[in-house]
Amino acid sequence: xxKRSHTCYVCKKTFTNASYWYDSLHDTKHDKRIIRPxxxxxxxxxxxxxxxxxxxxxRKPLPNGPEWQVIGDIDYIExxxx
Ligand SMILES: [Zn+2]
Numbered sequence: 001x002x003k004r005s006h007t008c009y010v011c012k013k014t015f016t017n018a019s020y021w022y023d024s025l026h027d028t029k030h031d032k033r034i035i036r037p038x039x040x041x042x043x044x045x046x047x048x049x050x051x052x053x054x055x056x057x058x059r060k061p062l063p064n065g066p067e068w069q070v071i072g073d074i075d076y077i078e079x080x081x082x
Contacts, residue, residue, distance in 0.1 A: 007081075009022065029053050035079040
């Protein structure tokens with residue numbers, strides 16, 4: 001498998017080896033799976049300040065289906081971002 005690169009949602013930098021990302025699995029803002037990668041802790045923290053996603057309730061119970069599998073690593077998968 002080919003390791004992919006990511007574009008940081010906050011600063012738009014291209015990077016590899018993602019450790020931080022937003023996943024729409026966890027809140028009810030989006031009705032589809034959206035991944036927003038962050039290049040590191042500063043951008044992940046900044047995202048919490050600039051985004052309204054924490055204003056949305058958690059998704060409970062978690063949805064079922066192939067598009068809602070738990071994602072532990074985004075370096076080797078295709079994902080939809082925005
Ligand atoms: Zn960044």
